[in-house]
Amino acid sequence: MAVVESKSRVLSNNWVNNEYKHMVIDAGPVASKVEPGQFFNLLCPQTDTDKPFFRRPMSTYYADEKTNTVEFLYKVTGAGTRGLSVLEEGDSLEVLGPLGKGFTMDPDYQHIIIVARGVGLATLAPLAEQAAKMNIRITAILSARDKERLMSQHRFLNVGATVIEIIDTDNSSSLENLESLLRKVHQEDPYNAVYTCGSTRITRLLNELSDELKFNGEVALEQHMACGIGMCYCCVRPMKVGSQKEIKSKRVCADGPVFNIKEVVL
Amino acid sequence: MIDLSVTVKNFALQNPIMPASGTFAEGLSDVVDFNRLGGFVTKTFTASKRPGNPVPRICELNSAMLNAIGIPSKGLDDYIKNTVPFYKQFQPPLIASISANTAAEFGELAAKLSQVDGISAIEANISCPNIEAHGKAFAIEAKSTANVIKLLRASTHLPLWAKLTPNTSDIIGVAQAAESEGCDALVVGNTLLGMAVDIETRRPKLGNIMGGMSGPAIKPIMLRMTYQCHKHVNIPVIGCGGIMNAHDVIEYMLAGATAVQVGTATFINPTTMIDIIDDLATWCLEHDVTQISEVTGLMDDSPFEPYTALS
Numbered sequence: 001m002a003v004v005e006s007k008s009r010v011l012s013n014n015w016v017n018n019e020y021k022h023m024v025i026d027a028g029p030v031a032s033k034v035e036p037g038q039f040f041n042l043l044c045p046q047t048d049t050d051k052p053f054f055r056r057p058m059s060t061y062y063a064d065e066k067t068n069t070v071e072f073l074y075k076v077t078g079a080g081t082r083g084l085s086v087l088e089e090g091d092s093l094e095v096l097g098p099l100g101k102g103f104t105m106d107p108d109y110q111h112i113i114i115v116a117r118g119v120g121l122a123t124l125a126p127l128a129e130q131a132a133k134m135n136i137r138i139t140a141i142l143s144a145r146d147k148e149r150l151m152s153q154h155r156f157l158n159v160g161a162t163v164i165e166i167i168d169t170d171n172s173s174s175l176e177n178l179e180s181l182l183r184k185v186h187q188e189d190p191y192n193a194v195y196t197c198g199s200t201r202i203t204r205l206l207n208e209l210s211d212e213l214k215f216n217g218e219v220a221l222e223q224h225m226a227c228g229i230g231m232c233y234c235c236v237r238p239m240k241v242g243s244q245k246e247i248k249s250k251r252v253c254a255d256g257p258v259f260n261i262k263e264v265v266l
Numbered sequence: 267m268i269d270l271s272v273t274v275k276n277f278a279l280q281n282p283i284m285p286a287s288g289t290f291a292e293g294l295s296d297v298v299d300f301n302r303l304g305g306f307v308t309k310t311f312t313a314s315k316r317p318g319n320p321v322p323r324i325c326e327l328n329s330a331m332l333n334a335i336g337i338p339s340k341g342l343d344d345y346i347k348n349t350v351p352f353y354k355q356f357q358p359p360l361i362a363s364i365s366a367n368t369a370a371e372f373g374e375l376a377a378k379l380s381q382v383d384g385i386s387a388i389e390a391n392i393s394c395p396n397i398e399a400h401g402k403a404f405a406i407e408a409k410s411t412a413n414v415i416k417l418l419r420a421s422t423h424l425p426l427w428a429k430l431t432p433n434t435s436d437i438i439g440v441a442q443a444a445e446s447e448g449c450d451a452l453v454v455g456n457t458l459l460g461m462a463v464d465i466e467t468r469r470p471k472l473g474n475i476m477g478g479m480s481g482p483a484i485k486p487i488m489l490r491m492t493y494q495c496h497k498h499v500n501i502p503v504i505g506c507g508g509i510m511n512a513h514d515v516i517e518y519m520l521a522g523a524t525a526v527q528v529g530t531a532t533f534i535n536p537t538t539m540i541d542i543i544d545d546l547a548t549w550c551l552e553h554d555v556t557q558i559s560e561v562t563g564l565m566d567d568s569p570f571e572p573y574t575a576l577s
Contacts, residue, residue, distance in 0.1 A: 003296040005537050043534070053326035053481070054533065096297070096536060226324050226331065227533040230293035233309075233335050234324035249317065249338060254293055 003099060003229070004030045007092045011069065013085070016151060019075050020119075021085055022061070027070040027095055034063045034070060036127040037102030037220050037258040041228035042072075043094035044083035055096065056080035057225045057253065059123040061152075070095075073122035073151070099228050100257045103127050103218050109136050109192040113185060114156070115178070115206065117143040120197040123220055125155035127195055132159035139185050141166060143173045143202075175201055179209070186213050193217060194261070204266045217261030223252040230254025238265040268550045269557040270543065272304070272525050274502045275450045277387060277425045279304040279525060280358065281546070282515065282558060283539050286506050286529030287363035287389060287429070288335065292352055297536045300356045302543055304525060308349055310363040310391040311339040313375045320473030325462055330484060330508075331530055332460055334477030337365055337394060342378060350384040359386035361427070365394055369404070373417035380422040388424050390414070393431030393456035395478045405431045405456075408439035412447050419448035427504065430455040430495070432487055441495040451502040453527065454492045458484050481530040482508040489521055496522020496563055510538070512545035519558070520565040 008025040016022050031040070041055040062071040076085045087093060105112070105127075112131055116124040121142055131138050138161035144150045146169045156163050164181060166173040182205075185191065190213075194206050197220035210217045223235040235252040240263050247265065250256065270281035281304045285294075288309050300306070318338030325332050340348075345362070353360040362385050366372040372390060379385050392404035392414055404410045405428065418426055428444040430437065432455055441452055457478025462471040470476075488507025495503045505523030509515055510531045518526050531538040550558055 005297055005535070051328050053329065053331060054324075094535070224322060224324065226333075227289075227293075227536070229291075229296065229536060231289060231291040231309075232324065232333070232533060233318065233338055234321070234333065236318070236321065236323070236338070 002030065003097060004028065005094065005096045006031065008070075008095045010087045010089060010091045010093055012089055013087045016073065017148060020151065021074055021076055023072045023074070023084065023087065025070055025093055025095065026068055028068050029065070031095060031097055032063050032065045032068045032070055034060050034098035035102035036130050037123065038098040038100050039228075039257060040070070040095050040097035041099060041225070042080075042084065044080040045086060047083055047086055050079040050082045052080040052083050054226050055228060056084070057099070057228055059220065059257075060098075060126060061122040062126060073119070075119050096228060100253055101255070103195060103220070103258050105131060105134060105136070106192065107134055109134075111137040111139070111189050111191040113182070113191045113194045114138065114140040114161070115143070115182075115194060115196040115202055116140065117199050117202065118145070118149065120199070120220075121150070121152040123197050124195060125152045128156050128161050129159050132161070137189070138162070139164065139189075139191065141178065141181060143167070143178070145169070175205060178202065179205055182206075182209055183213075186215075191215055196220075196261075198222060200266055203261065203264060207261050207264070207266065210261055218258050219261050219264060220258045221252050221256055221264070225253050228253045239263045240265060268547045268555070269559075270546060270550075272559045274504065274524055275425065277359070277450070281543050282519070282523075282525035283543050283546075284361070284504075284525060284527045285532060285539065286527035287391060289529035289532050294532070294536055298540045301358065302540055303358050305359045305361050305386075306353050306356070307361045307363055307389055307527060308353075310337050310365045310394065311341065311345050312337060312365050313342045313371060313378075315339055315341045322471060322473055325471040327462065327479070327481070327483065330479055330481035331533070332462055332472055332477040332479050333457070334472045334474030336474060337397060342375065346382055350382060354384045360384060361387040361389050363389040363391050363429070365391045365397065369414040369417045372414050373421040376418050376424075376426075377421040380424050385424065387427060388418070388422055389427040389429055389453060390418055391429050391456070393429050393433075395431065395433055395457060395459045395476070403431055403433070405429070405440050406434045408436060408443040411440045412443040415444050415447035415449050425450045427451045427453050429453040430491075432456070432484075432491055433459045437491045438494055438498045441499050445499045445501050449501060451504055451524070452495055452499065453504045453506055454495050455488060455506060458487060480507065482510050484508050485514060489518060492518055492523050493521040493565075509542075512542045512549055515542055515546060516549060516561060519561040520563070522563045522565070524559070524562050
């Protein structure tokens with residue numbers, strides 16, 4: 001059984017800025033083997049004002065097998081994350097995982113490009129570290145509303161990635177600019193694959209470019225979930241399957257959350 | 267040694283704990299030991315493929331959830347080819363939950379399943395509120411219930427369970443209709459039709475607008491119906507609705523349930539059914555119960571002292 005349901009101890013849960021918190025838990029030996037792109041389903045505590053009923057899926061920000069720790073970076077935004085935000089050092093948190101299918105990376109890749117925006121930076125940071133271990137060159141285009149929200153650059157810089165920051169406030173994050181950046185990088189050092197998550201607009205652009213410039217791609221999708229293990233069929237998305245591109249329903253939790261960029265119906 | 271086994275009219279289960287249809291699938295075997303369950307009740311399928319409802323298909327409430335999944339189905343062939351063989355590797359019996367648009371189609375599907383090795387019983391989902399508009403289903407009325415159960419009974423020798431709906435004004439009439447047409451047990455029952463609205467977007471919280479409510483908030487309603495059915499039919503009643511722990515199971519059994527199904531709780535905590543089985547044994551030990559089956563219908567519902575003082 002590669003999935004465990006466990007009561008994990010919270011080691012820390014601190015504000016990073018006025019929107020985001022960073023939580024470290026002692027998750028045990030199985031959970032800390034989580035792969036980039038996989039997620040956990042967290043039983044968020046209920047508070048006087050917030051009564052989250054379902055668990056909340058959350059991708060990992062960092063995991064360390066040696067210390068059995070798993071870290072999350074999350075934006076405090078709804079009943080679930082507000083519930084999580086009250087956890088303090090020493091509290092316990094029920095954690096189910098690791099769940100879903102993570103990113104795949106061909107060892108023959110020479111160069112990959114990561115395009116991440118907002119909280120998606122947290123999901124893709126572990127992937128950069130994995131690629132670095134495989135001696136694959138990394139370019140990371142990090143996008144956010146403003147400079148302050150580009151929180152995880154160091155994770156990409158520390159593993160030797162070429163980091164390009166684009167932000168809304170100076171319009172450098174526009175889709176047009178992103179496209180020209182992607183073309184420029186490809187011209188200088190063609191990449192074998194692109195990895196992204198979240199944004200439909202960015203995924204659509206990458207999908208189109210991948211046909212033209214011939215690179216592979218994977219996207220981590222988000223969808224409201226209940227069970228997280230493929231039973232309830234609430235997190236479904238239509239996907240293009242097989243050579244005939246037949247439209248079939250797939251579950252983001254169990255068939256994903258990472259999908260081939262060519263599969264996704266946008 | 268505590269005996270947790272129960273018998274649902276000649277159909278033996280090693281314990282009274284089964285999953286409720288639609289809240290259980292192969293993926294749970296990554297988390298819990300399937301061989302410990304009383305039985306497997308799989309997600310309802312139809313003879314042909316169905317896409318299911320638009321998203322969002324689910325939303326949370328206080329101590330409850332709403333769903334309108336809409337029975338996405340891979341069809342009969344896929345069930346026989348993939349689902350049945352998967353469950354064959356475990357010991358507990360497989361109970362196939364089925365649905366169809368007409369009574370005749372129900373009968374045809376049951377007949378086909380009766381030829382399949384590895385299926386031990388049929389649960390007829392004659393109560394899904396999400397298939398037809400406004401939650402209409404066979405089990406809303408006694409007459410349509412009798413009609414569909416009659417055809418099902420004629421089509422299969424397998425134990426036949428009917429899953430009833432709380433969205434009826436006549437639960438006793440429906441239960442008696444199912445019994446008189448040869449049903450072997452009643453599952454009481456499916457979800458309660460409800461809705462929720464996002465006040466910011468002014469959109470329904472479900473793509474289907476309406477959906478089925480489940481979870482601990484509806485337990486008193488389902489418990490009441492379990493009791494009513496137990497009182498008015500002679501076939502076993504399988505309680506289902508809002509069970510979160512072993513105490514809930516005992517409550518259902520006292521009210522007349524022979525066995526139970528656990529659904530929504532598994533979404534919140536995937537080990538719930540196993541935890542319940544462990545806790546049931548403990549409860550029995552603490553209450554000098556050697557056979558859990560003795561608990562069924564044990565509630566003392568003798569009249570309370572009449573209250574005579576006038577206001």
